[in-house]
Amino acid sequence: MRLSAPPQAARSCATLSLPPTSERSVAQAQWVDISTCFQVVKLCSCLVRGWEISIFMTHLSNYGNDRLGLYTFVNLANFVQTWTNLRLQTLPSVQLAHKYFELFPDQKDPLWQNPCDDKRHRDIWSKEKTCDRLPKFLVIGPQKTGTTALYLFLVMHPSILSNSPSPKTFEEVQFFNRNNYHRGIDWYMDFFPVPSNVTTDFLFEKSANYFYSEEAPKRVASLVPKAKIITILIDPSDRAYSWYQHQRSHEDPTAPKFSFYEVISAGPWAPSELRTLQKRCLVPRWYASHIERWLVYFPPFQLLIIDGQ
Numbered sequence: 001m002r003l004s005a006p007p008q009a010a011r012s013c014a015t016l017s018l019p020p021t022s023e024r025s026v027a028q029a030q031w032v033d034i035s036t037c038f039q040v041v042k043l044c045s046c047l048v049r050g051w052e053i054s055i056f057m058t059h060l061s062n063y064g065n066d067r068l069g070l071y072t073f074v075n076l077a078n079f080v081q082t083w084t085n086l087r088l089q090t091l092p093s094v095q096l097a098h099k100y101f102e103l104f105p106d107q108k109d110p111l112w113q114n115p116c117d118d119k120r121h122r123d124i125w126s127k128e129k130t131c132d133r134l135p136k137f138l139v140i141g142p143q144k145t146g147t148t149a150l151y152l153f154l155v156m157h158p159s160i161l162s163n164s165p166s167p168k169t170f171e172e173v174q175f176f177n178r179n180n181y182h183r184g185i186d187w188y189m190d191f192f193p194v195p196s197n198v199t200t201d202f203l204f205e206k207s208a209n210y211f212y213s214e215e216a217p218k219r220v221a222s223l224v225p226k227a228k229i230i231t232i233l234i235d236p237s238d239r240a241y242s243w244y245q246h247q248r249s250h251e252d253p254t255a256p257k258f259s260f261y262e263v264i265s266a267g268p269w270a271p272s273e274l275r276t277l278q279k280r281c282l283v284p285r286w287y288a289s290h291i292e293r294w295l296v297y298f299p300p301f302q303l304l305i306i307d308g309q
C-alpha cells in the first residue's frame, strides 16, 4: 500500500529529521499492535508535500502473527482513510511482494516457529489443528552411514512413530534442508500421525541430508528447539566410497563416467561436472565443521553421535 501526501497534508514538519527521499519505507516497523500502527500513521500525516510513504504488511513467520497482522493492517487502512488527508493507493500483490523483497532481501527465507510455543498464538490457533505432529527427534545422517538401518530398527518400537513416505524421497521428508521448507509447517506436519499419547509417543524423522545442510540446524532449532539430534558417523573414506557406489547404482549420469579415484583426486581444473560430483561426495565428510554448525543451535546434550563403524 502506498500513501501519497496530497497538498492538504502539508504541515509543519520542521521537527522531523527524515531524509528528503521521494519514497521512504516505514515498513521497518514491525507492527505488533495497533497503537504502533497509529504512531506510524501519525508520522505519515506530518510529512511535507509530495512525499510518498510505502507501507507493506510484512510476511510474519507464524499463524498467530499472520492473523494479527491482517487485523492490524485493515484497521490501519481504515484509520488512515477516516482520520487523515492521505490518499491510499495499492499495487497488485505480486508487484508489492517484489518491492518488499527488494527492500528486505534477507526476509525472502522465512523461519518457521512452532505456533504453540507462544500462549498468545496458541489461544488463537485453530481448534482443529494440533502442534503435536512434530518430531521429538531427528536422524540427520549423513548419507551412507547406516541411517536406513537405524530408521528400520527404530520404527519396530511400538512407541516410536515416523513420517509417512514421500512420493519423491521415500522415507525421507527432506523438509529442513531444501525448498520443501517453503511449503510451510502444515505441509510438514501432514507427514506425521497424530500421536495417541503425546507424552509417551515419540515422532521422529530421518533425512540423511540434514547433517551437512547449511540451513537445517537453524531451521530445526526454530521449529523444534527441544528435539534430540542423532547422527551416525563412520570412517569418512568408507562413507565417500559407499556414496560413490550408491550414485552409480542409482543412475546418476555423471558417476559412471569417472572412477572413484578420479572423483576424490580431481583438481581445480577438472571438468565442472566432475568437480560437482567431488563436492557432493566429499563435503559431507567434514564431520567436525558440520557438527559445529549444529552445536551453534543445540546444546551438546541434545546431540547424540553414534559410532557406526
Ligand SMILES: Nc1ncnc2c1ncn2[C@@H]1O[C@H](COP(=O)(O)OS(=O)(=O)O)[C@@H](OP(=O)(O)O)[C@H]1O
Pocket: 142, 143, 144, 145, 146, 147, 148, 149, 208, 241, 242, 246, 308
Ligand atoms: N546395521 C548396519 N550397520 C552399519 N551399516 C549398515 C547397516 N545396515 C546397512 N548398513 C550400510 O549402510 C549403508 C547405507 O547407509 P544409509 O542407509 O545411511 O544410506 S542412505 O543414505 O539412506 O542411502 C550401506 O553401505 P554400502 O553397503 O556401502 O552401500 C549399508 O551396507
